[in-house]
Amino acid sequence: MNEVQRSRQRDASQPWRSWYKTARWQKLRWSVLVRDLFTCQMVGCGRIEPDTAKLVADHKVPHRGDERLFWDEGNLQCLCKACHDKLKQAEERSSLQTRGVWY
16 A cells, blocks of 8 residues: 555545644644744743744643544644654654553
């Protein structure tokens, strides 16, 4: 199975993934990046990143498909991609493993 097929399979099993492709999400993401001054909010980082492709509007509390949490601007923070991919994802995996939940 190639990456395109895996992505389609994930989209089919997790319909909320399509929310990231909407104009509404792009507007919300931009407002979070502006609010946080394009600065990574991870404690100890504080990187200011002018390349917005290297910034993520991260859900502080994982939404797990909960529409209210997904769209809640107060549940979003700006993270640089490096912090998001390394630290935040590791935290979420650890939390799932602790609870015995795997998606």
